[in-house]
Amino acid sequence: MIKELIRISSENNKQKVIVFENDMHHKYFGKSKVFYQRDTIRKFLINEFEDESLLIEHNENGAPFIKGYDNYISISHSDNLFAIQISNENIVGVDIQIYKEGIEKGMNYFVNNNDKKNIEINRDSLHIIWAVKEAVYKLLKGKVNRYKEDLTILSISDSDIVKVQCDNRIVECKFILYDTFILVYVI
Secondary structure, three states: EEEEEEEEOOOOOOEEEEEEEEHHHHHHHHOOOOHHHHHHHHHHHHHHHHOOOOEEOOOOOOOEOOOOOEEEEEEEEOOOOEEEEEEEEOOOOOOEEEEOOOOHHHHHOOOOOHHHHHHHOOOHHHHHHHHHHHHHHHHHOOOOOOOOEEEEEEEEEEOEEEEEEOOEEEEEEEEOOOOOEEEEEEO
């Protein structure tokens, strides 16, 4: 069953982030994980848009879009958790990650030297860095040559805002730490 957990809407209601879970992954026995994920997302969006004929397609870089709609959309999943960011004004990027034990072991794949200079590295900040870089990667529709080096964390504020340098542009992301996962979305 698909169950909505979190809904965050902008003041003007032009952008929203929704987190939901599907605890019925056992129902998909014999089907691929990708089928389970895509079916879950499609069912949720059909309900959200109230459109049974809704189709999700992907551009040449793999970024999703809803056929026949002018909305921008970003999708993320981690195990049975899903996050969707939808806007009718701006390109979006979202990431959700269940906390991983031993994330420190893989930090050399996504943390650059400037990240280390700009922020204190610990378990929480590593999850923030990973999820922020994923969200910005989605914002840029995968057009990042060197993921680790081309995206640099400039700061993490007390108000849960992360500033990221990518080329000559600064992108801001909001992050929220929950008990078992982190949610990050471009603002």
